Amino acid sequence: MRIKITLNICLILLVLNVTAQNTPEADFSKIKKGTKALSGRVGFSQSKTEYTSSYFKRTQLELRPGVSYFVKDNLSVGISVPFFTQTYKDTNPLFSNQDYNQTGIGGSVSIRNYKRIAGKFFFTSSLGLSYRWSSNNATNNVLDSKGREGSVAGTAGVLYFLNEKWSLETSPLGIGYSYRKSTLKNDSNSTTTTKDILLNGAISGITLSVRYFIRP
Numbered sequence: 385m386r387i388k389i390t391l392n393i394c395l396i397l398l399v400l401n402v403t404a405q406n407t408p409e410a411d412f413s414k415i416k417k418g419t420k421a422l423s424g425r426v427g428f429s430q431s432k433t434e435y436t437s438s439y440f441k442r443t444q445l446e447l448r449p450g451v452s453y454f455v456k457d458n459l460s461v462g463i464s465v466p467f468f469t470q471t472y473k474d475t476n477p478l479f480s481n482q483d484y485n486q487t488g489i490g491g492s493v494s495i496r497n498y499k500r501i502a503g504k505f506f507f508t509s510s511l512g513l514s515y516r517w518s519s520n521n522a523t524n525n526v527l528d529s530k531g532r533e534g535s536v537a538g539t540a541g542v543l544y545f546l547n548e549k550w551s552l553e554t555s556p557l558g559i560g561y562s563y564r565k566s567t568l569k570n571d572s573n574s575t576t577t578t579k580d581i582l583l584n585g586a587i588s589g590i591t592l593s594v595r596y597f598i599r600p
Contacts, residue, residue, distance in 0.1 A: 395402025410548035413503050418600035419454040421465070425593040441473040448492070457497040466490050466516065492531075504545035508553060511538050522568065531566035543595075553593040 426448040432439055445468065452462025472484035494512030501507050514535045537560025543553040 410545075412545055413500065414457045415454055415498055415506075415597070417454050417456045420598040421452045421454075421460065421461070421462070422596045422598075423450045423452065423593055424448070425450070425464075425591060427591040428576060438474070438524075438526045442470060444468060449493075452494075452496065458500075460496050460498075462494050462496065464492045464494070466492060466514065468516070468518075484520055486518050488512055488516050488518030498543065501542075506543040506545075507540070508543050508555070509538070509540045509598075510555075512536070531564055533562055533564040535560055535562035539591075541571045541591075548599070549597050551595045551597065553595060555591045555593070573589075 424450040425446070427448070428444070430441070430443045432441045438496040446466055447468070448466040450464025452460040452463055454460045467489050468487070469476045469482075470486040470488070474484075492512055492514040494510050495510060496510040499507045499509075514533075514537070516533050518531045518533065520531065537558055539558040541553055541555030541557065543551050545551045
């Protein structure tokens with residue numbers, strides 16, 4: 385999986401750099417107020433917990449299109465619409481070797497700061513609020529559920545400008561807090577509440593964003 389992701393990143397870099405070969409050198413000292421940006425983010429994460437005779441495995445894929453506006457130099461506010469899917473594999477015999485599939489959609493608002501490191505490289509930090517609705521389907525249908533989740537998260541990463549209009553960004557570091565309520569579809573009284581502190585690292589997850597900048 386990591387090999388495929390690396391190859392895809394290299395392919396994107398090659399294609400976008402080819403389009404930039406005849407573009408005059410732009411000013412990358414800052415991203416000016418009034419700039420607009422269209423973005424598309426792909427996130428992948430996977431975790432596995434081993435027990436004595438079983439394991440629990442979670443895999444998540446997220447697609448997040450969005451738009452942002454720079455209210456001042458190097459500072460933007462934005463909105464995005466995340467679509468996600470998660471699969472769970474539990475081999476514990478107490479749960480009859482359950483498989484789960486969760487899908488959902490949501491909305492997010494964020495504020496993002498850019499700080500130039502050198503050349504076309506920028507350090508990015510952001511704070512975002514998200515809310516999403518999800519549906520969980522289990523192999524035995526007994527544990528089918530629907531849920532709502534709110535979260536707040538901060539991330540840090542690096543952005544690289546391929547040319548004046550296109551950039552690639554990865555955000556390998558993040559911390560957040562989520563609050564989720566879920567209800568079994570066949571029993572409206574069985575509501576559970578889950579609170580989590582979320583940590584994201586380069587080992588457990590990979591996030592890649594492509595941004596298109598419309599400069600004033």
